[in-house]
Amino acid sequence: MEEFDLLIIGGGINGSGVARDAAGRGLKVLLCEKDDLAQATSSSSTKLIHGGLRYLENFDFKLVRESLVERETLLRSMPHIIWPLRFVLPHHSGLRPYWLIRLGLLFYDYLGSRKLLEGTKSVNLLSHPSGAPLKDEFTKGFEYSDCWVEDSRMVVLNCRDAKNFGAKILTRTIFHNAERGKDYWNINLVNGRNKQRFSVKAKAIINCAGPWVQNIIENNFNNITNSSLRLIRGSHIVVKSLFKNKYNYIFQNSDGRVIFAIPYEENYTLVGTTDIEHKGDLNNIICTEEEKEYLINSINSYFKFRANKKNIVWSFSGVRPLFDDQKTSAQKVTRDYVIKTVDENSKLPLVNIFGGKITTYRKLAEKVLNELKPYLSIKKKWTQNSKLPGGNFEVHDFTKLVDELSKKYNFLDRKWANRLIRAYGTEAKDILGESESLSDLGENFGWNLTEKEVLWLIENEWAETVDDILWRRSKIGLRLDKNEVHKLELFLNKKV
Numbered sequence: 001m002e003e004f005d006l007l008i009i010g011g012g013i014n015g016s017g018v019a020r021d022a023a024g025r026g027l028k029v030l031l032c033e034k035d036d037l038a039q040a041t042s043s044s045s046t047k048l049i050h051g052g053l054r055y056l057e058n059f060d061f062k063l064v065r066e067s068l069v070e071r072e073t074l075l076r077s078m079p080h081i082i083w084p085l086r087f088v089l090p091h092h093s094g095l096r097p098y099w100l101i102r103l104g105l106l107f108y109d110y111l112g113s114r115k116l117l118e119g120t121k122s123v124n125l126l127s128h129p130s131g132a133p134l135k136d137e138f139t140k141g142f143e144y145s146d147c148w149v150e151d152s153r154m155v156v157l158n159c160r161d162a163k164n165f166g167a168k169i170l171t172r173t174i175f176h177n178a179e180r181g182k183d184y185w186n187i188n189l190v191n192g193r194n195k196q197r198f199s200v201k202a203k204a205i206i207n208c209a210g211p212w213v214q215n216i217i218e219n220n221f222n223n224i225t226n227s228s229l230r231l232i233r234g235s236h237i238v239v240k241s242l243f244k245n246k247y248n249y250i251f252q253n254s255d256g257r258v259i260f261a262i263p264y265e266e267n268y269t270l271v272g273t274t275d276i277e278h279k280g281d282l283n284n285i286i287c288t289e290e291e292k293e294y295l296i297n298s299i300n301s302y303f304k305f306r307a308n309k310k311n312i313v314w315s316f317s318g319v320r321p322l323f324d325d326q327k328t329s330a331q332k333v334t335r336d337y338v339i340k341t342v343d344e345n346s347k348l349p350l351v352n353i354f355g356g357k358i359t360t361y362r363k364l365a366e367k368v369l370n371e372l373k374p375y376l377s378i379k380k381k382w383t384q385n386s387k388l389p390g391g392n393f394e395v396h397d398f399t400k401l402v403d404e405l406s407k408k409y410n411f412l413d414r415k416w417a418n419r420l421i422r423a424y425g426t427e428a429k430d431i432l433g434e435s436e437s438l439s440d441l442g443e444n445f446g447w448n449l450t451e452k453e454v455l456w457l458i459e460n461e462w463a464e465t466v467d468d469i470l471w472r473r474s475k476i477g478l479r480l481d482k483n484e485v486h487k488l489e490l491f492l493n494k495k496v
Helices: 013-024 053-058 061-077 098-112 151-164 210-220 289-300 358-371 395-408 414-432 451-460 466-472 482-495
Strands: 002-009 029-032 082-090 121-124 140-149 168-170 173-180 185-191 197-207 229-240 248-252 258-264 268-272 312-323 337-344 347-355
Touching: 002 013, 002 173, 013 029, 013 151, 013 358, 029 151, 029 173, 053 061, 053 098, 061 082, 061 098, 061 140, 061 358, 082 395, 098 140, 151 168, 151 358, 151 466, 173 210, 197 210, 210 229, 210 312, 210 347, 229 289, 258 289, 268 289, 289 312, 337 358, 347 358, 395 414, 414 451, 451 466, 451 482, 466 482
Parallel strands: 002 029, 002 197, 029 168, 082 248, 197 347
Antiparallel strands: 082 140, 121 140, 173 185, 185 197, 229 268, 229 312, 248 258, 258 268, 312 347, 337 347
């Protein structure tokens, strides 16, 4: 029976971040994920690395400060999948006063200790290009910086780095149960593909199961914590582009929420998110018709173009597994993480993770490792100045990388080269290898997704299904028709 220092349950951003940090400190790590990496909450975010401007209203200064500092740390570590955005916040005279928003944004800049990102400024929407798609009643506003992230790819890259340090990553592997022995947890896992059960041992278990964290505790560990989870659903819609400029928008709603409208995958606009208590099936989370209506109405309050449900090309939803701090309003529940450790005779800890946001996953991982210091021999922290796979370049050198790739592989058009660098950074050359022509890349499944790239994803990124590739390793699913998807599916059936 194989022995590990850590078993990590859950292959979302928290689990993958803990796996990477722990493996890099010399621990023997096993991560099991019941589905694909980032299949649930971690691929369903608004895809922002941000401080959370609205959290200032909840006086959550610690969370905002930590998030803003992490924003630039993460930007440096993976500049291929994280990049700066400029947001425009139109002032709505019937909601928060102008001076209060201005003060909040100045505080946002101050807390963040910015070095790479541009600061806040006021804008005249009658003359500023960002005002063109907005209704005429919005005459002034603000501009500030945050960052975009390819959320599911960030999870995969953390797992890849964990594997580089010796971690074992098992996708489609179900945690069945665990019992404390003398020196180890005795753990039973199930291979989700063939339903075969197998056993391992570990000195500690980290429960990073996200929305399922409470289920894991109640079904396997006799509900040994007094903490509970609050499940808040966040839904998004993707519509055909609502505007042609480069700006991103954040809108205030009359219910106190804020809504983002962000240029997405060249031809679309991403709109979200909602905040609704989730009571249903965790394995079938959808954006409801009511949520779609809410998001459409929100953007129609600000944009001249009147959208309707027919403009929606895709929608997605995720459940945020937040720590229940007994707040009545879903939008006021803390987004901060809470770590609860339970042991027996100062041995064999179970560490349960509640809440958290993708921006602070690295700090969460460090704190989990601190929790384990009484039980395991752990080296010093190391991730702050480290690079994720493919991110070994400076933030301002992205265009240079695209130029170099286009020059080396002159059969790629610039849009294709840009996509490859955005997804894989410096590893794009590893995928293309010694290719000298398009034919060397094998079959093209559509939108320049080639056989060579698909095989690389299978061999290096745990991709097995059409959805793994088209919706989590990329968003090419927005582009392909049914015949192209079927062609890819037939190819995967032969290879996986």
